[in-house]
Structures are given as C-alpha cells and as structure tokens.
Amino acid sequence: MPRIHPTAVVDPGAKIADDVEIGALAVVGPHVVLQAGVELRPHCHVRGHTSVGERTRIFPFAVVGEEPQDRGFDPETQTELRIGADNVIREHVSIHVGTPGGHASTTIGDDNLFMNGSHVGHDSSIGDHVIVASNVALGGHCEIQDFAVIGGLCGVHQFTRVGESVMVAGLAGVAQDAPPFSLVAGERTTIRGINAVGIRRRGFSLEVRREIKRAYHIVFHSKLRLEVALDRIREEGLASDEVARLVRFLETSERGFSRL
Numbered sequence: 001m002p003r004i005h006p007t008a009v010v011d012p013g014a015k016i017a018d019d020v021e022i023g024a025l026a027v028v029g030p031h032v033v034l035q036a037g038v039e040l041r042p043h044c045h046v047r048g049h050t051s052v053g054e055r056t057r058i059f060p061f062a063v064v065g066e067e068p069q070d071r072g073f074d075p076e077t078q079t080e081l082r083i084g085a086d087n088v089i090r091e092h093v094s095i096h097v098g099t100p101g102g103h104a105s106t107t108i109g110d111d112n113l114f115m116n117g118s119h120v121g122h123d124s125s126i127g128d129h130v131i132v133a134s135n136v137a138l139g140g141h142c143e144i145q146d147f148a149v150i151g152g153l154c155g156v157h158q159f160t161r162v163g164e165s166v167m168v169a170g171l172a173g174v175a176q177d178a179p180p181f182s183l184v185a186g187e188r189t190t191i192r193g194i195n196a197v198g199i200r201r202r203g204f205s206l207e208v209r210r211e212i213k214r215a216y217h218i219v220f221h222s223k224l225r226l227e228v229a230l231d232r233i234r235e236e237g238l239a240s241d242e243v244a245r246l247v248r249f250l251e252t253s254e255r256g257f258s259r260l
Contacts, residue, residue: 001018002016002017002018002019002020002021002022003020003021003022004016004020004021004022005022005023005024005025005026005042007024007025008022008023008024008025008026008027008028008040009025009026009027009028010022010026010027010028011028011029011030011032012030013030013031014028014029014030014031014032014033014034015032015033015034016028016034017034017035017036017037017038018036019036019037020034020036020037020038020039020040021038021039021040022034022040023039023040023041023042023043023044023060024042024043025042025043026040026041026042026043026044026045026046027044027045027046027047028040028046028047029046029047029048029050029065031047031048031049031050032046032047032048032050032051032052032065033050033051033052034046034052035051035052035053035054035056035085036054036055037054037055037056038052038053038054038055038056038057038058039055039056039057039058040058041057041058041059041060042060043060043061044058044059044060044061044062044063044064045061045062045063045064045066046058046064046065047064047065047066048065048066048067048079048080048081048096048097049065049078049079049080049081049097050064050065050080050081050082050083050097051080051081051082051083052064052083053083053084053085053086053087053110054085054086055085055086056083056084056085056086056087056088056089057087057088057089058089059088059089059090059091059093059116060091061091061092062089062090062091062092062093062094062095063093063094063095064081064083064089064093064094064095065081065095065096065097066094066096066097067096067097068096068097068098068099068121068122068123068140069096069121069122070099070101070122070140072101073099074100077099077100079097079098079099079100079104079105079122080097080098080104080105080106081095081096081097081098081105081106081107081108082105082106082107082108083095083108084108084109084110084111084112084128085110085111086110086111087108087110087111087112087113087114088112088113088114089114090113090114090115090116090118091116091117092116092117093114093115093116093117093118093119093120094118094119094120095108095114095119095120096120096121096122097122098122098123099122099123099140102122102123102140102141103123103125103141104123105123106120106121106122106123106124106125107124107125107126108120108126109126109127109128109129109130109146110128110129111128111129112126112127112128112129112130112131112132113130113131113132114132115131115132115133115134115136115152116134116135117134117135118132118133118134118135118136118137118138119136119137119138120132120138120142121137121138121139121140121141121142121158122140122141123140123141124138124139124140124141124142124143124144125142125143125144126144127144127145127146127147127148127164128146128147129146129147130144130145130146130147130148130149130150131148131149131150132144132150133149133150133151133152133153133154133170134152134153135152135153136150136151136152136153136154136155136156137154137155137156138150138156139155139156139157139158139159139160140158140159141158141159142156142157142158142159142160142161142162143160143161143162144156144161144162145161145162145163145164145166145180146164146165147164147165147198147202148162148163148164148165148166148167148168149166149167149168149198150162150168151167151168151169151170151171151172152170152171153170153171154168154169154170154171154172154173154174155172155173155174156168156174157173157174157175157176157255159254159255160174160175160176160177160178160255161177161178161249161253161255162174162177162178163177163178163179163180163181163182163246163249164180164181164245165180165181165195165198165199165202166178166179166180166181166182166183166184166195166198167182167183167184167195167197167198168184168185168189169183169184169185169186169192171187172184172185172186172187172189173186173187173188173189174189174258175188175189175255176188176189176253176255176256176257176258177249177253177255177256177257177258178257178258179191179246179249179250179257179258180242180245180246180249181194181195181198181199181212181216181242181246182194182195182216182258183195184258189258190258190259190260191220191258191259191260194212194213194216196209199212204242207240208240208242208243211238211240211242211243212240212242212243212246214236214238215233215238215243215246215247218232218233218236219233219250220259220260221260226250230247230250230251233247234247
C-alpha cells in the first residue's frame with residue numbers, strides 16, 4: 001500500500017504504485033501517474049496529465065504539471081508532462097505541461113537534478129543526466145541534451161537548444177544554440193572553450209577528445225564559412241559518433257549558435 005499522509009489531498013483518479021510515499025499537505029491531481037518508488041515530500045503539488053517515473057523525488061513547494069504560462073492556453077485542453085526515472089526535483093521548482101501549439105508535451109528524461117527555484121517552460125525537452133542549477137529559467141520549447149549543466153541564475157531563451165555535455169556558466173544568457181561539448185558564458189553567451197572536464201568524466205577516449213578538439217578548431221578558429229568547415233571535418237576523417245553529432249547539431253541550428 002502507498003504511504004499517504006492523512007493531510008495529503010490525493011484525487012481517487014490518480015494512479016499510484018504500491019510503494020509510493022506522499023508527504024503531509026501534498027496535492028495530487030486526478031490524471032497523475034506515480035510509478036514505483038516515487039516520493040512526494042510535504043507541500044509539493046503534482047497535477048495535470050503528468051506521469052512521474054520510478055524513484056523520482058519531488059521536494060516541498062515544487063509545482064509540477066500545472067498549466068503553462070501561456071496566455072492563449074485553454075485549461076480544457078489535454079496536454080501532458082512526462083518525467084522519467086531517478087529525477088530529483090528540489091524546492092520551489094516549477095515544470096509545466098505542454099501546449100497544443102507546441103509538442104503538446106513537456107518531457108524530462110532520467111537521472112536529472114533540478115535545483116531549488118528552477119523553472120522548465122512548456123513544451124521543453126530535457127535529456128538524461130542533466131543538472132539545472134538554482135533559479136535557472138528555461139523558456140518554452142527549449143531542448144537540453146544529455147549531460148548538460150546549466151549554471152545558477154541562467155536564462156535560456158525559448159526555442160533554444162543546449163547540446164550534450166555543454167557547461168553553461170552561471171548568470172549566462174543563452175539566446176542561441178550552445179554547441180555540444182562546449183563551455184559557454186556571458187550575458188549573450190559566447191564559446192569559451194571545450195568542456196574538457198565534462199567529456200573526460202563521460203569516459204570519452206583520448207582519441208575522441210582529440211577529434212572533438214580538432215573539429216572545434218576547424219569550425220570556430222579557422223574563419224571558414226560553416227559549410228566549408230564541416231566539409232573540412234569530413235575530409236580530415238573526423239568520423240567519431242561524437243563529432244558526427246556535433247556536425248548534425250550545427251547543421252540543424254535554426255537560431256544560430258554561440259561562437260567565440
């Protein structure tokens with residue numbers, strides 16, 4: 001049987017696994033699904049068509065699955081929030097459902113940490129192993145790829161992508177895509193180097209790290225046009241999966257991307 005504090009408000013329509021724990025004065029709406037091992041701390045608020053994955057922990061005063069901050073949103077519309085396994089959602093975090101004009105879904109992967117006061121806007125997509133530090137604001141329709149770290153008090157513009165293993169320095173304003181494996185910083189972010197610590201911690205081989213470094217040199221230091229630079233990467237045989245993902249990210253950027 002789930003352990004539900006007598007002061008919690010849990011709608012009978014919610015689907016709750018047998019080992020879920022729900023703390024005092026928490027609120028759970030009628031369309032919520034709480035999978036095995038989920039823990040809701042006192043005073044947290046989970047509503048909407050929201051699925052919370054196994055072993056995810058949600059801390060006091062977090063608001064998860066509420067209506068998006070979109071003035072045109074119709075509360076009768078059925079959109080969703082999908083949260084994966086092993087996430088930690090700390091105090092005062094807000095994560096909203098999607099909108100019909102977007103993907104109709106906000107999605108969170110596995111093993112992410114959302115520190116206190118951070119916000120994930122509607123229709124955003126968060127990968128796996130991401131860290132979103134305190135008081136970060138992610139605008140709607142953002143894409144944050146695996147292993148990215150968003151430093152404290154950052155703002156990420158709507159429709160912007162932050163690539164895998166990017167380190168965004170604290171207080172940064174991300175208004176264009178941040179290319180994978182980069183370190184970006186500044187009021188309007190510029191590339192300050194490669195996230196060498198991050199990619200080493202991921203266990204990338206020395207050869208892969210060298211390929212990433214060479215690809216960055218070609219794109220950002222050679223002064224070649226992007227199309228020519230990407231052709232040069234192919235000509236030099238930089239063919240690791242990681243470099244291929246970097247090239248694909250740059251080729252598909254719609255907002256443009258941070259540069260030196």
